[in-house]
Amino acid sequence: MTERILFDNDTGIDDALALVYLLSLPQVELVAVASTPGNVSADQVARNNLALLQLCGRTGVPVAVGAAAPLEIPLVTTPETHGPQGIGYAELPPPSGQTARAGAVDLWIDAVRRNPGELTALVTAPLTNFALALRKEPRLPELLKRVVVMGGAFYYQGNTTPTAEWNTHVDPHAAAEVFAAFEGLPEERLPIVCALETTERIELRPGHVARLAREAGCAEPELVLPEDPPGKRSTASVPLIRVLSDALRFYFEFHRHYDQGYLAHVHDVFAAAVAAGTADYRTRSATVHVETGPGLLAGTTVPDFRGLWGRKPNARIVSWNDPPAVFDEVLGSIGALARRLGGDRTVPVR
Known part of the structure; x- marks a missing residue:
């Protein structure tokens, strides 16, 4: 069965690995890629996405540039984490023959309206584009087949502040709007949230x-x-x-x-495997609150698993995953793609 995915990312090293993984899967149709600012600017994200698509021989996938900044606060990027271009030490030639279109929000809406009930939205970036799309088309939660989000930290130490994960910290207002849009929907329509407590296990x-x-x-x-x-x-x-x-x-x-060892938490790869249907996982339904006020707790995500707030769930939070199985799947699939591509793609050697 083909899994049709709309991918919204902020490429980003782990986003890049997730994108290549999706491109390696014959059962996945990548419908479009939306570029959100976060790790780097939206324009740089789009350039990275186009270059990776070209490297993998998939120049037909449309790429769009999204909002230039979060909904209400200034944009902060992470050159210290992902490098000034977002892909570490890697050097990619400028994409040729394809350019990113403007209007990732319209791309979101057009793609979902044309394919009601058929698309999985995978978001491994701040939720800015998704929130703006919801403002223009509030029916997105009903029109999408599934939503998979990488973000948040639930009763778990953050990776940006002591309590906040990067994506929700960059645009907490967008995250709050997205979760609010799903509150009260049937459980099977709630976003699957891959948060730090499970994505940091993908070492x-x-x-x-x-x-x-x-x-x-x-x-x-x-x-x-x-x-x-x-x-x-x-x-x-x-x-x-x-x-x-x-x-x-x-x-x-x-x-x-940062004293975490010579390793990399490839958060977005796990989220991509969930969206593609290739990873085993378990979830718990919860009502998620995102702290949007200024101060030390900005971007903090708090789950109510027991209904103590008297509100209906708005998310399914991944509570268990299987890292060795994820790596078996991902490395095998990307390796097979790289073998098929061989040495035909031009990338500088230093």
């Missing part, structure tokens, strides 16, 4: 990159080792593997700098 390590290189058929897999000098570039023989290795090396170094 990608250097051995995974070496395995990916082997799956792709690289003659001399480039190992990403902790003792290598910062910024060392991959020499893998397959261009897609070089790009992913160089991007992930930056992410490894970032996590090590």
